[in-house]
Amino acid sequence: MNKSLSTRLMYSFMALIVVIVVGVTAGISYFIADYFFKIKEQELAQKGNEMAETIEYFMLRDTDRTTLHRYIVAVDRLVGARIWLFDNKYDLLAASLVNTDEDADGNKLIRNYNSKEGTELLGKEIKGGNLSTKVRSILKDVYSGKSVKSQIFHPYYKEQVMLVGVPYGKQDGAHGAILLAEPLSGFDSFLRDIYIYTSIVGVLALILSLFMVRRLSRSIIRPLISMKDSAAAIASGDYTRKVEVHGEDEVAALGRALNALGNDLSAFVDKTERTEKIRRDFVANVSHELRTPITIIRGYNEAISDGTITDKEMIQRYRALINEETIRLERMIRELLNISRFQASDELTTGIEPLPLAEIVRNVTEKLMVKSVKRHVTLVIHADENIAVVGNGDQLVQLIMILGDNALKYSPDNGTISFTAVRQEDGSVLLSVADQGPGIPEEDLPFIWERFYKVDKSHCRNVPGTGLGLAIAKEIIRVHGAKAQVFSIPGVGTRFEVTFPKEKVVLC
Structure with missing residues (x-):
C-alpha cells in the first residue's frame, strides 16, 4: 500500500524521536549506574577495610561475640549494607540481617538474625543446604x-545486591572474610522513575511531532502538489499554469525552476510557431518572387517566339523586360546563396584585413548619391578617419550598402540620412545608419532580420527589392563578431546600430 509523503514524514519523525528518547535514556541510565556503582563499591570497600581492623580486635577480646554483633548491626544501620562475617572455613560467625519470609498460609514472618542466636540459626540454615556456589567462589577469592x-x-536475600568482600586478619594470611551486600532495590526504583519520566516526555514529544509534521508537510506538500498540477498542465500544452512560490528553500527553488521551465517552453513554442510561420511565408515568398520573373520572361519570350509581335520596337522592349527580370532573378538567387554561405560558417576565413571604415562609408554614399539626388534626400556622414575594422572589405561594403539602401527606400523626399562611424569609450566602434522614414512597429522589430519579412505588406508593395537584404546583413554582422540593435519610433524614423568589438578595431 502506497503511503503519502506526509505519512512517511510523520513515521520518520516519530521513529527518530523514539530512537533519540531511547538512546538518551539508555545513555543516561548507563552513566548514572556506572557512576553509582563505582562510588558505592569504593564506599563499601573502604568501610570493609576499616571494619577489618576492628573485627580483628573483637575476635581476640570478645569471646562471646556479643559486642561484635552489636558493632556489625551499627555499621549496617550506618552504611545501609548487610554484613556477613565468615571465618576461614566458610562458617558464618556473625551477620546483620532483618529478613522476612512467608508461611504456608502466605503470612509474613519476621526472622531476626541480629543476635548471636540468630547468627547460629542462619549458620545452620547455610550448613543445612549447600552454600551458594557464587558466594563460595567470592569467599575463596577473599581468603x-x-x-x-x-x-x-x-x-538468601532473593534480590539484586552490590557485594563487596574484603579479608581480615594478619598480613601473613587471611583469617576470614567480610561480605558487605547493599540492596539495589532503591537504585532500581530510581531508574524506574527515570524510565517513567522519559516515557512521558517521549509520548509528549510524539504528540508534538504530529502537529509539527502536519504543519511542515503542508508547507512542503502544498507546493509539490501545485508543481505536479503545473507539470501536468505543461505536459498537456498549457504553459500558463504557475506554481505559487514562497520562501527561499529548496522547494521554493524547485518551484521557480518549474515556472522558468514553463516560461522557456512557452517562449520556445511561440518561437517555433513563429519560425514555422516564417518558414511558410518564406516558401510562399520565394515561390512568388521566383514565379513572377519567370512568368514574365516566359510570357514575353513566347510572344516573341510565336511571331505574334512584329513591331521591332515592341520586340526590343520585350527583350529589355526579359533582361531586367533575368537580372532580378539572378540577383535573388545570388542573395539566397550568399545567406546560405554565411550561415554555413561561424566566422570569417578569407579576405580579412584592417579596413578604414570612414572610406567605406564614403564610397557607399557616393554610390547612393544618384538615387538620393533625384529625391532630394541629404546624406550626412560623421566618420572617424583614424579607425579601421578588421574584416572582409566586400562584405562590409555590402553591409553598409544594404542599410543605406533600405534607409533611402523608406526615407521621404527632402529627408535626411545620417551615417556615423565613431570609436566608443570601451574601445569598440559604433556604425549607425539613421533615416526619417515611417518607422517600424515595436512588435515587428524581432522579425525584420528574417528572409522576405515585410513590416507592413500593404505599404511596401511599391518598395523595390527582394526582401533578403537585412537577412544578408544579419549574417555579415554575425561572422564579423559584431552586434546589431534597431531603434525605431513610428512616424519619426529608424536607426540601425552595429557595434564592432574592440578586438576587431585597429587605430590608424
Whole structure:
C-alpha cells in the first residue's frame, strides 16, 4: 500500500524521536549506574577495610561475640549494607540481617538474625543446604587476600545486591572474610522513575511531532502538489499554469525552476510557431518572387517566339523586360546563396584585413548619391578617419550598402540620412545608419532580420527589392563578431546600430 509523503514524514519523525528518547535514556541510565556503582563499591570497600581492623580486635577480646554483633548491626544501620562475617572455613560467625519470609498460609514472618542466636540459626540454615556456589567462589577469592566487588542476585536475600568482600586478619594470611551486600532495590526504583519520566516526555514529544509534521508537510506538500498540477498542465500544452512560490528553500527553488521551465517552453513554442510561420511565408515568398520573373520572361519570350509581335520596337522592349527580370532573378538567387554561405560558417576565413571604415562609408554614399539626388534626400556622414575594422572589405561594403539602401527606400523626399562611424569609450566602434522614414512597429522589430519579412505588406508593395537584404546583413554582422540593435519610433524614423568589438578595431 502506497503511503503519502506526509505519512512517511510523520513515521520518520516519530521513529527518530523514539530512537533519540531511547538512546538518551539508555545513555543516561548507563552513566548514572556506572557512576553509582563505582562510588558505592569504593564506599563499601573502604568501610570493609576499616571494619577489618576492628573485627580483628573483637575476635581476640570478645569471646562471646556479643559486642561484635552489636558493632556489625551499627555499621549496617550506618552504611545501609548487610554484613556477613565468615571465618576461614566458610562458617558464618556473625551477620546483620532483618529478613522476612512467608508461611504456608502466605503470612509474613519476621526472622531476626541480629543476635548471636540468630547468627547460629542462619549458620545452620547455610550448613543445612549447600552454600551458594557464587558466594563460595567470592569467599575463596577473599581468603586468598583479594578484595572482591560484584553485582549478584543474592541467594538468601532473593534480590539484586552490590557485594563487596574484603579479608581480615594478619598480613601473613587471611583469617576470614567480610561480605558487605547493599540492596539495589532503591537504585532500581530510581531508574524506574527515570524510565517513567522519559516515557512521558517521549509520548509528549510524539504528540508534538504530529502537529509539527502536519504543519511542515503542508508547507512542503502544498507546493509539490501545485508543481505536479503545473507539470501536468505543461505536459498537456498549457504553459500558463504557475506554481505559487514562497520562501527561499529548496522547494521554493524547485518551484521557480518549474515556472522558468514553463516560461522557456512557452517562449520556445511561440518561437517555433513563429519560425514555422516564417518558414511558410518564406516558401510562399520565394515561390512568388521566383514565379513572377519567370512568368514574365516566359510570357514575353513566347510572344516573341510565336511571331505574334512584329513591331521591332515592341520586340526590343520585350527583350529589355526579359533582361531586367533575368537580372532580378539572378540577383535573388545570388542573395539566397550568399545567406546560405554565411550561415554555413561561424566566422570569417578569407579576405580579412584592417579596413578604414570612414572610406567605406564614403564610397557607399557616393554610390547612393544618384538615387538620393533625384529625391532630394541629404546624406550626412560623421566618420572617424583614424579607425579601421578588421574584416572582409566586400562584405562590409555590402553591409553598409544594404542599410543605406533600405534607409533611402523608406526615407521621404527632402529627408535626411545620417551615417556615423565613431570609436566608443570601451574601445569598440559604433556604425549607425539613421533615416526619417515611417518607422517600424515595436512588435515587428524581432522579425525584420528574417528572409522576405515585410513590416507592413500593404505599404511596401511599391518598395523595390527582394526582401533578403537585412537577412544578408544579419549574417555579415554575425561572422564579423559584431552586434546589431534597431531603434525605431513610428512616424519619426529608424536607426540601425552595429557595434564592432574592440578586438576587431585597429587605430590608424
